Amino acid sequence: MLNAKIPEGPLKEKWTHYKEHAKLVNPANRRKFEIIVVGTGLAGASCAASLAEQGYHVKSFCFQDSARRAHSVAAQGGVNAAKNYKNDGDNVYRMFYDTIKGGDFRSREANVYRLAECSLNLIDQSVAQGVPFAREYGGYLNNRSFGGVQVSRTFYARGQTGQQLLLGAYQALMRQVSVGKVQTFTRHEMLDLVVIDGKAAGIITRDLVTGKIERHAANAVVLATGGYGKIYYLSTLAMGCNGSAIWRAHKKGAFMAATSWIQIHPTSLPQSGSHQSKLTLMSESLRNDGRIWVPSKQGDQRLAVAIPENERDYYLERRYPAFGNLSPRDISSRAAKERIDAGHGVGAMKNAVYLDFSKAIREQGEAKIREKYGNLFRMYQKITGIDAYQEPMMISPAAHFTMGGLWVDYELMTTIPGLFALGEANFADHGANRLGANSLLQASVDGYFIAPYTIPNYLADEINVTRPSTDHPAFEEAEAAVRQQLEKLLAIKGTLSVDHFHKTLGALLYNKCGLSRNAEGLREAIGDIRALKDSFYRDLNVTGDDLLNSELEKAGRVADYFELAELMCLDALSREESCGAHFREEFQTKDGEAVRNDADYCFVSAWEWKGATTEHKLHREQLTFENVKLTVRSYK
Amino acid sequence: MKIHLKIWRQDSTEAKGKFVDYDLSEVDAHMSFLEMLDSLNELLISRNERVIEFDHDCREGICGQCGVMINGRAHGPLDHTTTCQLHMRTFQDGDTILIEPFRAAAFPVLRDLKIDRSAFDRIIQAGGFISANTGQAPEANSIPIAHETAESAFDSAACIGCGACVASCKNASAALFTSAKISHLAQLPQGKIEHRVRVRKMTLQMDAEKFGACSDTEACAVECPQQISISNIARMNREYLVTSLFSI
Numbered sequence: 001m002l003n004a005k006i007p008e009g010p011l012k013e014k015w016t017h018y019k020e021h022a023k024l025v026n027p028a029n030r031r032k033f034e035i036i037v038v039g040t041g042l043a044g045a046s047c048a049a050s051l052a053e054q055g056y057h058v059k060s061f062c063f064q065d066s067a068r069r070a071h072s073v074a075a076q077g078g079v080n081a082a083k084n085y086k087n088d089g090d091n092v093y094r095m096f097y098d099t100i101k102g103g104d105f106r107s108r109e110a111n112v113y114r115l116a117e118c119s120l121n122l123i124d125q126s127v128a129q130g131v132p133f134a135r136e137y138g139g140y141l142n143n144r145s146f147g148g149v150q151v152s153r154t155f156y157a158r159g160q161t162g163q164q165l166l167l168g169a170y171q172a173l174m175r176q177v178s179v180g181k182v183q184t185f186t187r188h189e190m191l192d193l194v195v196i197d198g199k200a201a202g203i204i205t206r207d208l209v210t211g212k213i214e215r216h217a218a219n220a221v222v223l224a225t226g227g228y229g230k231i232y233y234l235s236t237l238a239m240g241c242n243g244s245a246i247w248r249a250h251k252k253g254a255f256m257a258a259t260s261w262i263q264i265h266p267t268s269l270p271q272s273g274s275h276q277s278k279l280t281l282m283s284e285s286l287r288n289d290g291r292i293w294v295p296s297k298q299g300d301q302r303l304a305v306a307i308p309e310n311e312r313d314y315y316l317e318r319r320y321p322a323f324g325n326l327s328p329r330d331i332s333s334r335a336a337k338e339r340i341d342a343g344h345g346v347g348a349m350k351n352a353v354y355l356d357f358s359k360a361i362r363e364q365g366e367a368k369i370r371e372k373y374g375n376l377f378r379m380y381q382k383i384t385g386i387d388a389y390q391e392p393m394m395i396s397p398a399a400h401f402t403m404g405g406l407w408v409d410y411e412l413m414t415t416i417p418g419l420f421a422l423g424e425a426n427f428a429d430h431g432a433n434r435l436g437a438n439s440l441l442q443a444s445v446d447g448y449f450i451a452p453y454t455i456p457n458y459l460a461d462e463i464n465v466t467r468p469s470t471d472h473p474a475f476e477e478a479e480a481a482v483r484q485q486l487e488k489l490l491a492i493k494g495t496l497s498v499d500h501f502h503k504t505l506g507a508l509l510y511n512k513c514g515l516s517r518n519a520e521g522l523r524e525a526i527g528d529i530r531a532l533k534d535s536f537y538r539d540l541n542v543t544g545d546d547l548l549n550s551e552l553e554k555a556g557r558v559a560d561y562f563e564l565a566e567l568m569c570l571d572a573l574s575r576e577e578s579c580g581a582h583f584r585e586e587f588q589t590k591d592g593e594a595v596r597n598d599a600d601y602c603f604v605s606a607w608e609w610k611g612a613t614t615e616h617k618l619h620r621e622q623l624t625f626e627n628v629k630l631t632v633r634s635y636k
Numbered sequence: 637m638k639i640h641l642k643i644w645r646q647d648s649t650e651a652k653g654k655f656v657d658y659d660l661s662e663v664d665a666h667m668s669f670l671e672m673l674d675s676l677n678e679l680l681i682s683r684n685e686r687v688i689e690f691d692h693d694c695r696e697g698i699c700g701q702c703g704v705m706i707n708g709r710a711h712g713p714l715d716h717t718t719t720c721q722l723h724m725r726t727f728q729d730g731d732t733i734l735i736e737p738f739r740a741a742a743f744p745v746l747r748d749l750k751i752d753r754s755a756f757d758r759i760i761q762a763g764g765f766i767s768a769n770t771g772q773a774p775e776a777n778s779i780p781i782a783h784e785t786a787e788s789a790f791d792s793a794a795c796i797g798c799g800a801c802v803a804s805c806k807n808a809s810a811a812l813f814t815s816a817k818i819s820h821l822a823q824l825p826q827g828k829i830e831h832r833v834r835v836r837k838m839t840l841q842m843d844a845e846k847f848g849a850c851s852d853t854e855a856c857a858v859e860c861p862q863q864i865s866i867s868n869i870a871r872m873n874r875e876y877l878v879t880s881l882f883s884i
C-alpha cells in the first residue's frame with residue numbers, strides 16, 4: 001500500500017501545518033544547490049522562477065524555441081479561484097467539494113483542499129505580474145461560471161487566459177535569467193533520467209538543433225512536462241506534446257498512476273480527412289446557448305436546415321433533462337459517441353453532432369449571439385469555411401487532458417526521491433475527471449506555491465551530500481542507452497513514416513481505450529499495440545541525419561507511446577468499475593449510466609515498471625474520505 | 637488540387653541555401669497549410685529524402701512557433717492570420733507557392749524554414765517583466781484597474797512573439813514586438829513603477845540584437861496575427877523620450 005504522506009490534522013489545517021513544519025535551507029546553502037526543471041509551461045516556469053527567487057540555481061528545459069510557447073499558452077477558457085467576488089456563496093470548501101465530486105470521488109481530499117486554498121493566492125500573484133484579467137466597469141476583477149458548478153469562479157483574459165497566465169510566469173522566469181539564477185535550455189529534449197543511489201541525480205538531453213547529447217547533474221529534478229493526450233494523434237493538444245519525459249522516468253522507477261484516465265472533450269471540431277493533424281477546441285461556453293442534436297433517422301443525408309424539428313434528437317436534453325446541453329464533459333462526450341456509433345453522426349465522415357444556435361438567434365437576436373461568441377464563430381469559419389449563423393456547427397469529441405500521470409505524494413514527489421512531478425504531468429488533483437478551468441490552476445499552484453515548500457524540505461536533508469558528477473557511471477550508462485536508441489531508430493530504414501504509426505496507434509486507442517472500454521476490446525488492443533510496435537521497429541523510415549531532425553524527435557516519442565498505450569489498456573482492464581472518464585461498458589446501468597464500485601476500487605492505481613518483457617506491478621493507494629460522503633454523480 | 641512549391645532548403649546556419657521545386661497533385665482544399673507541408677514530407681519520406689524542417693506546435697494561432705514567408709508575405713496572403721491557420725482553400729488549383737523562412741540578421745536560419753528567434757527572449761530578459769516575487773502580491777482587488785485600461789493592456793499583451801513584424805519590415809525592426817510589451821506593462825499601475833528602466837533596457841537590447849530601426853512604414857501591423865497596433869510604437873518612443881530627458 002502506497003503512502004501519500006498526508007499531514008495529520010483537520011483538512012483545513014493540513015497545508016498550514018505542513019508549511020509551519022517544513023524544513024528550511026539557509027540562504028547561503030541555497031546557492032550550492034542546482035535544480036533541474038523540465039518544462040516551461042505554467043507548472044515549470046512558475047516553479048523555476050519561484051525557486052530561483054529563493055536563491056537556488058535552476059536549469060530550465062523545453063523543446064520549443066522559447067519558454068513562452070509551452071502548451072499552457074493554448075488554454076482559452078479561464079482559471080478557477082474561490083475568491084467569492086460575486087458574493088454568490090463561493091468559498092474554499094465549496095470549490096473543494098465541486099472538484100472532488102467532478103472527479104467522481106477518485107482524488108485525494110487533502111490535495112484538492114490545498115488546490116482550492118491556494119487558488120486565492122494565484123489570482124493575486126498573476127495580477128501583480130500584470131496579467132490583464134477581465135475587469136468590471138468599477139475596476140474590480142470580473143469572472144464567470146463554467147462547467148457544472150453553481151457559482152462564478154472562473155477568471156479570464158478574453159479567450160486567451162492560458163497565454164496571459166503563461167506570459168506572467170515566463171516573464172518571471174526571464175527576470176531570473178537576467179539576474180543569472182536561471183539558465184534556459186530551449187530546443188532541448190529530455191531523453192532520460194539519471195538515478196544514483198536511488199535518488200534523482202540528473203537528466204540526459206538532446207540539443208534539437210545540433211543533435212548533441214548532454215548530461216546535466218542536479219540535486220533535484222522536477223518534471224513539469226505536461227500531458228500525453230497526443231498519444232491519440234488526433235487531440236486538442238499541440239503537436240509536440242508527449243509522454244516521453246515521464247515515461248523514461250517511469251522506466252527508471254517512478255510509478256505511473258491512473259494512466260488510462262484521459263478526458264475527451266465534447267466540443268472540438270471533427271476530423272475532416274486523413275490529412276488532419278489536430279482537432280481544434282471550440283470553447284465549452286458555446287454550450288450555454290447552443291443545442292446539441294443529431295437526426296433521428298440513421299444515415300440521414302439531408303442538410304441540417306432541411307430536417308424538421310420532430311425528426312431531430314436533442315439527445316442530451318432527452319437523457320439529462322436537469323443539465324441538458326451543459327452536462328459534464330465525460331457524460332456529453334460519451335453520449336455523442338453513442339449516437340455516432342449508432343449511425344446518427346453527421347458531416348462528411350459521419351463523425352460529428354450538430355451544435356445549433358438557431359433557437360438562441362431567434363430568441364436573443366443575432367447581434368446578441370455575435371457579441372457573446374463572435375470570435376468563436378469567426379474561428380469556426382476560418383477553419384471550416386462554414387458560417388454558423390446560417391447553419392449549425394458540427395462538433396465532435398477529442399482527447400484533451402490526462403488526469404493520469406506520475407504518481408506523487410502530498411509533496412509532489414514521485415516514488416524516486418528527489419524527483420518531483422508538477423502540473424499535468426502528475427496524476428494529482430482531478431480524480432477521474434477534471435473540471436473546466438481547474439488545470440491551469442493546478443499547474444500554477446504546483447509551481448508557485450507547493451513545490452517551493454516541498455523541494456526545500458527535501459533538499460534540507462541533502463546539504464551534506466555532494467552533487468553527483470556527470471562522470472558517474474550512471475550518467476555514462478544513461479547516455480549510451482540514449483545514443484543507442486537514436487541510432488537504432490535511424491538504422492531501421494523501412495518504408496513507413498512515424499506519423500503513419502502514430503495515426504494507427506491513435507485510432508486503435510481511441511476505439512478501444514477511449515471514451516468507453518470493455519475487457520475484450522482492451523485485451524485485443526494490447527495484442528494490436530504489440531503487433532504495431534513490432535512493425536514500427538521493422539518498417540519505420542526516419543530519413544535525414546542525427547542533427548536537426550524532427551522525424552527523429554517524433555520517432556522517439558512514438559516509441560514511448562507504444563509502451564504507454566499498453567499500460568493504459570492494462571490500467572483500464574484492471575479497474576472493473578466505471579468512474580469519470582473511465583467508462584467500462586460492463587459496468588453501467590440499463591440506461592447507460594456509469595456504475596462506480598466504491599467497495600472495491602476506492603483507490604489510486606499506481607504501476608511499477610518491471611522491464612520490457614514482464615508485466616507492470618500494481619500498487620494501491622487507498623483513498624479515504626473523512627470530509628465528504630461518496631454519492632452517485634447524477635445530472636438527470 | 638495541384639500545387640507547385642518552391643521551398644527554401646538550407647542545411648545549417650553556415651550552409652548556403654537554395655529554392656527546390658516540389659509538386660503535389662492531391663492537395664485537399666480543407667487541408668491547413670501546414671498539413672499540406674506534412675503531406676509533402678510524407679512524400680519525401682517515401683522517396684527516402686530528408687523532410688522539410690519547419691516550426692509549429694499549437695496549430696491554432698496562439699503559440700507563435702510557426703511562421704514562414706509565403707509568396708513574399710509573412711504568414712501568407714491573409715491579413716492577421718498565422719501560417720498554421722491558413723487553409724489551402726485560399727489558393728487555386730495550379731498555383732505556385734514560394735515558401736521561405738522569416739529573414740532578418742537577428743533571426744539566423746537553423747535549417748530550411750526553422751529560424752532562431754532567441755533574440756526576442758533576450759529583449760524580454762532585459763526588462764519585459766514586473767518585479768514581483770512569488771508571495772509578494774497583495775490581494776488582487778486592492779489594485780482596481782479601469783475596464784478600458786485592462787482591455788487596452790490586453791490588446792498589447794496579446795502578442796504571440798512569432799516575428800512576422802520583423803520579417804515584414806524592410807529594416808527588420810523589432811519595434812512592434814518590443815513596444816507591445818512596454819505598453820502592456822506601462823498601462824498598468826503595477827507596471828508603471830519600473831517603466832523608465834524597462835524602456836531604456838529593452839530598447840538597448842533591441843539594438844544590440846541587430847534589429848534595424850523603425851521607419852514608420854507600418855508594414856508590421858498589417859501582418860501581425862494579433863493585430864497589435866502601431867500606436868504601441870508611438871507610446872514606446874514617447875516613453876523613451878521622457879526617459880532620456882530625465883536621465884540627462
Ligand SMILES: Cc1cc2nc3c(=O)[nH]c(=O)nc-3n(C[C@H](O)[C@H](O)[C@H](O)COP(=O)(O)OP(=O)(O)OC[C@H]3O[C@@H](n4cnc5c(N)ncnc54)[C@H](O)[C@@H]3O)c2cc1C
Binds near residue numbers: 061067191241438
Ligand atoms: C486547447 C486546450 C485548451 C485548454 N483550456 C484550458 C482552460 O481554459 N482552463 C484550464 O484550466 N485548462 C485548460 N487546458 C488544460 C491546460 O492548458 C493544461 O493542463 C496545462 O496548461 C498544463 O500545464 P503544464 O505546465 O503542466 O504543461 P505544458 O504547458 O504542457 O508544458 C509542458 C512543457 O514541458 C516541455 N516538455 C515536454 N516534454 C519535454 C521533454 N521530453 N524534454 C524537454 N521539455 C519537455 C514542453 O516544452 C513545455 O515547456 C486546456 C488544454 C488544451 C489542450
Ligand code: FES
Binds near residue numbers: 692696698703
Ligand atoms: S503553430 Fe502555434 S501559432 Fe502557428
